[in-house]
Amino acid sequence: MPEPPSVRPRRRTFLALSTLGATAALAPLSACSSDDAGGGKGVTLTFSWWGNDDRASRTNNAVKLFEKEHPGITVRTSNADFGSYLTKLATQAAGGGVPDVVQLDYRQISQYAAGDALARLDEPIDAGTIRTDEMDDSFLRTGTYQGRQYALPMGRGITGYAYDSHLYAKAGIATPEPSWTWEEWADANVRIHRLGLHGPDGRTVTGSNDGGTNEDVFEDWLRSRGGQLYEDQRRLAFTERDLTAFWTFCDTLRKEGAVAAARDTTQAKSTETSPMGRGLAAADFTWDAPFPGYPALLGEQVHYGPVPTTGGRAGAYFKPSMLIGIGAHSAHPKEAAQLVDFLLNDHRAGDILGFSRSTPPNRAVAARVATTLKGAEREIYRYAQAMEKYGLADPPTAPPRGDLAVQAAFGRTYQRVMFGLATPRQAARELIDQANRELRQ
Numbered sequence: 001m002p003e004p005p006s007v008r009p010r011r012r013t014f015l016a017l018s019t020l021g022a023t024a025a026l027a028p029l030s031a032c033s034s035d036d037a038g039g040g041k042g043v044t045l046t047f048s049w050w051g052n053d054d055r056a057s058r059t060n061n062a063v064k065l066f067e068k069e070h071p072g073i074t075v076r077t078s079n080a081d082f083g084s085y086l087t088k089l090a091t092q093a094a095g096g097g098v099p100d101v102v103q104l105d106y107r108q109i110s111q112y113a114a115g116d117a118l119a120r121l122d123e124p125i126d127a128g129t130i131r132t133d134e135m136d137d138s139f140l141r142t143g144t145y146q147g148r149q150y151a152l153p154m155g156r157g158i159t160g161y162a163y164d165s166h167l168y169a170k171a172g173i174a175t176p177e178p179s180w181t182w183e184e185w186a187d188a189n190v191r192i193h194r195l196g197l198h199g200p201d202g203r204t205v206t207g208s209n210d211g212g213t214n215e216d217v218f219e220d221w222l223r224s225r226g227g228q229l230y231e232d233q234r235r236l237a238f239t240e241r242d243l244t245a246f247w248t249f250c251d252t253l254r255k256e257g258a259v260a261a262a263r264d265t266t267q268a269k270s271t272e273t274s275p276m277g278r279g280l281a282a283a284d285f286t287w288d289a290p291f292p293g294y295p296a297l298l299g300e301q302v303h304y305g306p307v308p309t310t311g312g313r314a315g316a317y318f319k320p321s322m323l324i325g326i327g328a329h330s331a332h333p334k335e336a337a338q339l340v341d342f343l344l345n346d347h348r349a350g351d352i353l354g355f356s357r358s359t360p361p362n363r364a365v366a367a368r369v370a371t372t373l374k375g376a377e378r379e380i381y382r383y384a385q386a387m388e389k390y391g392l393a394d395p396p397t398a399p400p401r402g403d404l405a406v407q408a409a410f411g412r413t414y415q416r417v418m419f420g421l422a423t424p425r426q427a428a429r430e431l432i433d434q435a436n437r438e439l440r441q
Helices: 014-023 053-069 082-094 106-114 122-127 137-143 165-170 182-194 215-223 240-255 262-267 293-298 333-345 347-353 363-370 375-390 403-418 424-440
Strands: 030-032 043-050 073-080 101-104 152-157 159-164 283-287 302-305 319-326
Touching (some): 043 053, 073 082, 101 106, 106 319, 159 215, 165 182, 182 240, 262 403, 363 375
């Protein structure tokens, strides 16, 4: 969740996190648990995840229901903010054991599967212990590594744009449709800028945030042109020319005042500190799960629009907001698989968890929960349905383990363009050189 910067800060490599975890041990995790069932005669599982208080409350309530249904099993739970969670998990993996059941980011699958930290799930799936019949096969592939299933999606997310419909109407911009293009999006940003509106600090309001620092924006842009980020676990699929074109596109819009200034882009660490959140932009690229935070902060005139296309070809795709796996060294893999199945497929668990991890991957559960949605949550559910009907390409398999470092380098390198320290072509060459080094490790 992929998730917004306030929940999902930029990440380092696995080794860097392991080193950090050794020195900053383990940022405190909140936890709830009961004593071992049966005075030590039962089974105790550990289960960890990241997320806010609402997600924690819902997850713990679902776990309590699981324990009630499985009286011989006790689940010890822990959760933390994303940064602390990564540090903790990296340290546990380096020490030889992640929790029995563990929430994972899309970019961690290859990292931990290759490091023998995750158990293969093919056997419990084939045995029916974990049911996947209500999930799309192409979406299940996002949890695979070298053809084996190591994790399963916990939510189905998709990218889009939070936009202020009042400002769009004022500038004469039509409601964005799934087929609108990058050129139309750029024109909309210019038209917003030309309104000459002023933000709280007196500066002119721009059309959008600067997506040049965001690898997710580049991936959507690239896929809309028929490309992709990675050829395989060792090779990039895009070229210096591809990245130069994208960064030139972003750089030109920023120089025209159509997207946010460099200082505002670098300051954005959350919805509140983003250019849009500070009243300096009319739109912001974001994921569906955190979108409700925008109308809550800025007003009900903020809606969720599609990522632009290239000639009608959409680059957005359904990506797991997060995944769930089982530790390779779990002493109770069968019971761990039962917990995974319960969280993903039990309708009562689905009622409790709701859309706290974005759209449930189980279609029956998602349709059931969707009937209770209101406001912004209902809007993003309908958006996902509309995009599915419009037609999206299948998601890629989990990215290579080096992608964690590539993602961090992506934003850092484009900042050199924003501050005039490199041309888009120079920066593109730097990024590709860094990425190739990471992927060869």
